[in-house]
Amino acid sequence: MSVTSKRKFVGLMGLSLSVLSLPGHAIAQGNQGTSSEGRSAAADSQIEDVVVTARRLEERELDVPIAMTVATAEQLDVQGAADITALQRTTPNLTLQVSRGTNSTLTAFIRGIGQQDPLWGFEPGVGLYVDDVYIARPQGAVLDVFDIDRIEVLRGPQGTLYGRNTIGGTVKYVTRRLDDDPMLKLRGEFGTYSEFNGIVAGSTPVSEHFRVGAAVARHSRDGFGKNLTLDKEHANRDSLAGRVTAEWEPSDTLFFRLTADSFRDDSNINNGHRETPVFPTGAPPLDSVYDTLSGIGYKGRVRTNGVSLTGQWQASDTLTLKSITAYRDGDTSGDGIDFDGLPQPYFDIPGFYKDSQFSQELQAQFDFGNVSGVLGAYYMDSSAAGAFHAVLGLLGFTQTTSGNVDTESVALFGDANIDITERFSASVGLRWTRDDKDGTVFKANYAGVGVPGANANPFAVLTDYTNQRSYSEVTPRLSVSYKVVDDFNLYAAYGRGFKSGGFDMRGDASVTPATMNGYNPEIVDSYEAGFKSFLFNNRLRLNAAAFHAKYKGQQVTTQVPVGTSAVSFVDNAGESRINGAELEGTAQLTDWLSANFAAGYIDAKFDKYASFVPGAPANGFICIDDAPSPPSAIGCYADVSDLRVFQNTPEWSGFFGLHIYHDLSSSGRLDVNANISFRSSVNLFETPIPALDQKGYELVDLSAVWTSENEHWRVGLHGRNLFDKKYKIGGYNFPVPFFGNSVVSFYGQPRTAKVTVEYRF
Template sequence: MESQAEAGEILVTARRRTETLQETPLSITAFDADALLARGVTDLSGVGDFTPNLVFDQGTGNTGGSTTSQVFIRGIGQADFLFTTEPGVGIYVDGIYYPRSIGSVMDLIDLERVEILRGPQGTLFGKNSVGGAINITTRRPGDEFSGRVRASYGSFNRLEVTGAVDIPIHDGVLLASIAASTKDADGYVKRINDGSTLGDINSSGVRGQLLWNASPNFDLLVAADYTRKRENSIANTLIEVDPSGSLIGLYNALVAPATGDFYDDRYISDDPFKSFGTGFNRSDLDLWGISGTATIHLGAATIKSITAFREQDAVFGADSDHSPIRYFEQSVTDEQEQFSQEFQISGESLGGRLNWVFGTMYFHEKGFDLYDIAFAPGLFDALEAFPPGIIPGLGGAGNPIHPALDFEALVSAQINNDSYSGYGHVSVDLTDRLSVSGGLRYTSDKKDFGSRIDRLAAGVTTHDLAVSDKWTAWTPKASVEFDWSDDLMTYASAARGFKSGGFNGRPTNAFVAQTPFAPEYVWTYEFGFHARTADRRLRLNGAAFHSDYTNLQLLNVTSDPQGGIVAIIENAGKARIRGFELELLAKPIDRVQFDAAVGYLDAEYRELDPGITTITLTDKLVKTPKWSFSVGAEFGTEISSNWEAKFRADYAYRSTVQHVSSNDPLLEQPGYGLLNLRLAVAPTGSDWELSVFGTNLTDKLYIANGLTQRDTLGTTDVSYGRPREWGVAIDARF
């Protein structure tokens, strides 16, 4: 249990080369493994509480499984989990792109560091990094036999065990490591009718690496990982039933009288952590991959090849009516696999004054998605039996409108995507103080999409088609940096980001299925500084930015003229986002550390497409709080001649958040803060420590996600964040 007196250097690879955070002209937040442990972060979603202008919410709406996420940086991200929509924030693990929201809430096993890069990263990281990128680096095998293990127990019978061991096989030439993790906890929302829970944890994973240092000029790292989750559905709670919705009205008028199963607000629980649901309750994931990274050092140049294959299989869904009635239930079966190959050549020239990197990237993926829905089941048969003329346009056997209102259906989608890109980036030191950087990337995306809807009660296939489209984009970046001293650097930059176009994954008719949405783009202009005191005890970094955001891709859930459900991605128009980030780290004396971060966002729609009816220019962007800040303090002390202790407190605040683009008042989360505490004790100079910790200690009730389908099914439900929890842990090294 050591505490450094200096705010030490953090190494990052944000520009595809290793350099210190202080000399990198980007707005970056970086955490190493110890920093995350001290803050109680064990999966990737936890970094959102401590990173300004980052929202990392678990789950999506009321369908997404427990392993899916909604990640937004500076107001730009991805709201839907379907593989037909692209993320706005790219996630990379050891240089390998993870393109899908499903599986992105990953456990952090044997981690070296996490870097959150704000602003478009399209030049070096590629497409779908318009808001920024999360760059994760795992720890390479060490050349000595050693290990780490952690075990913890806490609220909801939460039991976690993680461990890692380095195994040198042959004297620095052949090195191996293996890391594993298992987590288990009861759910925090109880379904009182069947005794099951929602929001539980049942996850295990393993990662192995083999490093071959064949010569001083060549090494090969082979890595493989596997994650298995067998959990219940995300912790959703019903908060509204609106009887004026189109489908709920028809269901209660035509179906419920025969069964007695009227659906209304009796199924709203007065306890936010209880549900009357009895239906589908499952969130399973199998995720694995293998990669090989070969590096050749040729004097002033380095050649790197990164080859990877990954596959995921997921089954998840929810009983979204939260009642014993089978009124609104849905499940998803999702399969995706990908192959990527990247080649890089990088190096230095002109005596180290010129740094450069060039590369090519090929990415291929294919996937299958089956969406099994039961929305107002029995409605089709009731309409067929109902006399015509009583309800305008409806009733009478054989009415051609009725199949469109049959939402007992299987919605299937297939993708086959290919992406090619080439890029280059150079940085030149014009003087000892002044540097300029510039880069450019070209991306070509081709997407094949297949869509089919089978209406089960009507016995018809609404459509069965295959379409394709192609998009290309140039994403440049330019910056200028000036070192005022060894401890103060300023920079100004301009960068463009590109988020690929695509097809609607839940089309209700052939027209929607074969009509693509266009790519979205952002130009961001940024000014920033990195500063520290000469004794390295204080570090202050900041950035201010202005972003012009065009062709916004927004998810809208609404109804068609017949009252049926329409969930469609549309290019909504333009927005302007501006703001700043400030981050402080201070270590005034030994064993004492203070850190603080603040983010500010001023975001507004500037122009909307005339066809957009669900939002207005006065609406707020989703997942874009005006203010986010966190403060932390850490104190270490000797409690006797043989024992020492370390105490840490963290408080994270986020101002009002809109969880859906329509700014539904029921899904608006007012500003709130979360308080976490941790106390660790250990024998002086030992390799183990015992800690107790608590999260959300004020037991704040807050909405982490939600979805409304008021116009159609009449429901609005939310996922509340985890309540107050405590735990005890032991960490050891050997």
């Protein structure tokens, strides 16, 4: 981190600490703002607790020995947040971004662990759940924020409480339960770049025991830039999302919920900004980072659909049985991504993805007073497939890669919390997971520039195999908690995370036959200690955690020897250690002013990164002993960990916000939020690339929302990225002539503003 960035971060945290030194602090329901309950509490300079379901039971967030951040619907609404990527600004050690080239594919990292490549062969490192249903693929996973209750971000491995094991952490998207009374919400948003968004949500009881509801969100916006070659909008938005829900409670002990959802994204393809001079003329890059010269086309298409049925039966005062059945599918297609950013097809990649999943989860939740917890069984049958065509115009041929991965996963899990004394408790959990995977990969070269026809014959088949692998692991979790007083909880926890192995869909078996064997699972052992507290008569809420993780078998791209050179493929070549700390809180300074803050620090370093290095050891690299092959005349395997970094993981992240609440008596109330978020420098890949890596930056947001006295009307003005910072969130690096010397970056949203008008009853 630069000296300037350090000074800015120190200043930001100094302001937060100065807030804590003032008398009369209070804490709101998280670090993103103040909810409606928080506003009521603000009038009394006290804060009400927040109830979460992180451990599958309703309990105070303070009692949960897991580092977590909770954002309520009210908090996100007051901020003008459009989708779940807004949580990156306010949550420490979290990356939630739109993946390169898309508008709705999610890139997620928590505490340095995640998955950037959305290809169908790779497992995500961060689990995304919608109403306890695991979302297996990142396509279409940039979820719009509408008709929700809250979003919970759980940091660290999760597996003894959830259907699908996740190695880095979990994002829980919890939708709103239907009201007992009729409800209708109409919301319109009008903003810069001709933005128009409309949201309609409503529900009504049909009978005493049966309720139905529906919600629809339409988002439309012109592009932040232009495709100058095709004269089309670039980086625009055109999406539609909907959800239909029915709830049936035939008795006080029985509950059923049926939900169907659908998402459609017809936004134009985002082809990024070329950072290198135009090839081969040498003309400079375009002035606007949101413009492109791409000639591949502009149409994009994403579809996702899902249906789930949740049944819950309170069998007795001590036992509740729950079933979650779900099916989801999706497909992504369009004209493809232009990797060179030029009119000519030097390096264009059209492609498509398809996926489907069925899951069944059974839970037995028990509460015997001093002992409570959950036992569960999980089954998932999923399929992910796709194809992409690397059109290499300068070489005169097209390389097609296609394949699919079918996964059958079975798991048993359990977690119990034991109250040993009135203040001391322990939690123990265990999970067994087995994944069976069938992978098929085909890669071939076809003459000509363009997508091969159905009857085309390749002139070279590089990969053509089907293989099956099974992976199983037992992962424990242990924690202890001690309540110094009722509102100050100390805890320490250990958890093991597991990420399944798989097959490298890009692997070239003609030169690296080992790719057909697939790669093995990743394992992380995570240790954490922290506290959660309400202080000063519930006028300050402060949470802190420190963590250490040992990361083994990392699935990384490495080099292997082929002839007189080296080529890349995915293997378990990495080991690392991750240390860090987090601080979150909110302070009620007066009846009308509160401050929200968060800080995250992470030191993530590779201890081992085995890769073949041509010329070693003569060039100074030291050959390693446990190499896949012995040294040869052209080089040897060496540990290059000193030359590798963690991707999408800033060393520092921070947030500070002020919330002003003004009671206008019979004229309603006014809420004003002024926020600044900070991220230190970020590497987009595990190898530093100066042309792509992002320096530290700050984003400033401002919003003002008026709510009528009867809370039927709400009008807001929201500004995001007020100083119009340009910051990179993704990229591609192919700086060689036969790829058109392509170095392309994808940038976050520029300065935007919008007015929101909402009516509800």
